[in-house]
Structure formats: C-alpha cells, structure tokens
Amino acid sequence: MKLLIAVVQDKDSNRLIEALGEGNFKTTKLASTGGFLKEGNTTLMIGCDDDYVEDALDIIRDNCSQREQMVAPISPMGGNADSYIPRPVKVEVGGATVFVLPVESFFQF
Amino acid sequence: MKLLIAVVQDKDSNRLIEALGEGNFKTTKLASTGGFLKEGNTTLMIGCDDDYVEDALDIIRDNCSQREQMVAPISPMGGNADSYIPRPVKVEVGGATVFVLPVESFFQF
Amino acid sequence: MKLLIAVVQDKDSNRLIEALGEGNFKTTKLASTGGFLKEGNTTLMIGCDDDYVEDALDIIRDNCSQREQMVAPISPMGGNADSYIPRPVKVEVGGATVFVLPVESFFQF
Ligand code: NI
Numbered sequence: 001m002k003l004l005i006a007v008v009q010d011k012d013s014n015r016l017i018e019a020l021g022e023g024n025f026k027t028t029k030l031a032s033t034g035g036f037l038k039e040g041n042t043t044l045m046i047g048c049d050d051d052y053v054e055d056a057l058d059i060i061r062d063n064c065s066q067r068e069q070m071v072a073p074i075s076p077m078g079g080n081a082d083s084y085i086p087r088p089v090k091v092e093v094g095g096a097t098v099f100v101l102p103v104e105s106f107f108q109f
Numbered sequence: 110m111k112l113l114i115a116v117v118q119d120k121d122s123n124r125l126i127e128a129l130g131e132g133n134f135k136t137t138k139l140a141s142t143g144g145f146l147k148e149g150n151t152t153l154m155i156g157c158d159d160d161y162v163e164d165a166l167d168i169i170r171d172n173c174s175q176r177e178q179m180v181a182p183i184s185p186m187g188g189n190a191d192s193y194i195p196r197p198v199k200v201e202v203g204g205a206t207v208f209v210l211p212v213e214s215f216f217q218f
Numbered sequence: 219m220k221l222l223i224a225v226v227q228d229k230d231s232n233r234l235i236e237a238l239g240e241g242n243f244k245t246t247k248l249a250s251t252g253g254f255l256k257e258g259n260t261t262l263m264i265g266c267d268d269d270y271v272e273d274a275l276d277i278i279r280d281n282c283s284q285r286e287q288m289v290a291p292i293s294p295m296g297g298n299a300d301s302y303i304p305r306p307v308k309v310e311v312g313g314a315t316v317f318v319l320p321v322e323s324f325f326q327f
Pocket residue numbers: 058059061062
C-alpha cells in the first residue's frame with residue numbers, strides 16, 4: 001500500500017479527482033493551500049495498492065502536466081484601439097508534485 | 110514513532126478529537142476536505158509511539174465506525190397528513206479510513 | 219528524499235515560509251488547523267533531499283521555537299487607574315512539531 005500526496009493547481013483539481021474516481025481511486029482533497037509560493041494549489045491524498053501506483057501517476061500526468069496555454073491579452077486602456085492588434089500570449093499552466101509514501105498499515109472502520 | 114492519518118466524517122470529528130485528547134494523543138486537524146467523493150470529511154494527523162498505535166486505532170474505531178442510524182423522514186409536502194404514517198429510515202453514517210505511516214525522525218522545538 | 223510535515227503557530231508561519239523559500243525549500247501550506255487542541259496552527263509540507271533535512275530543521279528551529287514573550291496586560295476596567303501599575307506578563311509563544319517521513323519516490327509533471 002502507498003499513500004500518494006499530490007499538489008496540483010486548483011484549476012486542474014476537479015478534472016483530476018473525476019479521472020481518479022473513474023479509475024476507482026479513492027481521493028481525499030485537503031483544503032486549498034495558501035502559501036505564497038504555491039498560490040492556488042490543492043493537495044490530494046490518494047491511497048492505493050502498490051500495483052496501482054503507476055496507474056495513479058499516469059492519471060495525474062495526463063490531467064495536470066505543466067503545459068503552455070495561449071491567453072488573449074487585455075487590450076491596453078486608453079490606447080489607440082484602431083492601431084492595436086492583440087496577440088495571444090503563452091503562459092505556463094498546470095504542473096504536479098507527487099510524493100509516494102510507504103504505508104505500514106491501513107484500516108477502514 | 111508513527112504518524113496516523115485518519116479521514117473521518119465531520120460529525121464524528123469533535124467527539125474523536127476529545128476522546129484522543131483524553132487518551133493523551135496529540136491531534137492536528139486539517140481543514141475540511143472538499144472532494145466530491147468525500148463531502149463533509151475531516152482529516153486528522155495523530156503522532157504516536159509504536160506501542161500506542163493500537164490504542165489510537167481503538168479510539169478511532171470506537172468513535173467513528175460506520176453504523177446505521179434511524180432518521181425520521183420528512184413528511185410529504187401537500188400530502189394527506191391524516192393518512193401519512195412516517196417510518197424512520199436507516200442510513201449509513203460514520204466510517205474512518207486510517208493510514209499508518211512510518212516516521213523516520215520527530216522533533217519538537 | 220524526505221517529506222517534512224511541520225505544525226507551527228499561525229503567527230510564525232509566514233516568516234517561516236519566507237525563510238524556507240530563501241533557503242530554496244519548496245513549501246506547501248495546508249489550510250489552518252482547527253482542532254481545539256491546536257487552535258491557530260498551520261501545517262506545512264516541505265519536500266527535500268536527505269542532505270538538506272538538517273538545514274530545513276534548522277530554519278524551522280530558528281523561526282518557530284517556543285519562547286517567552288512579554289505582553290502588556292490590559293488595565294482592569296473600572297479599577298482605580300491612578301494606583302494601577304501595569305506589569306508586562308510572560309507568555310509562551312511559538313513551538314513546532316516536525317515529522318520527517320521517508321519518501322519512496324517523487325515525481326514532477
Ligand atoms: Ni497516460
């Protein structure tokens with residue numbers, strides 16, 4: 001048995017929890033983190049048998065990997081709107097940090 | 110030393126924390142979980158010496174085991190109140206999931 | 219690799235997160251705990267290589283150790299203000315509890 005502790009972006013967390021549920025993984029979501037280094041992150045705990053760790057990691061990778069997204073910029077206030085051509089800009093979104101912890105024993109009551 | 114991570118129902122958590130405190134266990138409550146799979150759950154961390162793991166598990170079992178509870182149904186709106194005989198219904202409440210994690214070292218400052 | 223789980227006082231947590239960041243430690247802050255035993259505490263998760271555990275512990279010790287603080291007492295309401303000489307009182311503040319957990323594997327996506 002292992003306990004996976006995954007820190008992911010808030011915006012990816014609902015999709016990830018749904019995908020993990022479809023894979024029959026039980027997930028516990030801890031309330032959002034508030035550290036200034038990790039603004040907007042969510043911590044998930046996922047308990048699973050050793051044989052399923054790879055599957056769980058694969059689901060996390062598929063739903064949360066860091067990726068580039070094109071974002072429409074906000075047009076400049078008070079500029080000359082006629083001559084302004086907005087170009088979408090690339091931003092990095094997503095990303096996941098996962099710790100796989102050994103579990104000595106596990107109980108359900 | 111072990112670190113117990115227990116996920117229990119919100120409604121059982123205060124009673125459990127009190128019982129653990131009476132048993133001299135130090136408990137840290139993480140803010141409520143919000144995953145759709147685990148609505149209304151609380152995560153507790155309990156650090157204890159190896160010899161006391163059984164005692165802690167016993168307190169969790171005694172206070173949080175899944176059990177049936179009779180609940181009075183809400184009488185139907187607009188029905189004929191005279192002929193309606195409300196029957197209590199059974200619902201499953203409680204339940205606890207506990208991970209026992211090995212601790213390599215422990216410090217208090 | 220190790221995962222440090224540190225429970226510290228809310229009032230020390232921002233200074234600690236800043237100090238850990240200056241030491242290049244990645245920190246995840248879990249939402250404030252609310253257990254009656256630990257009112258006003260914050261739980262931090264810090265992942266670090268084995269060689270840096272001592273450094274992380276040192277930063278926690280330096281920023282969160284239990285210590286005495288002089289606090290100005292509130293002058294008694296309705297007392298004779300002329301004859302009342304307020305004396306600062308010592309209170310215990312701070313303190314940290316740290317669990318060092320073994321990590322089996324670690325991933326970043
Ligand atoms: Ni895949």
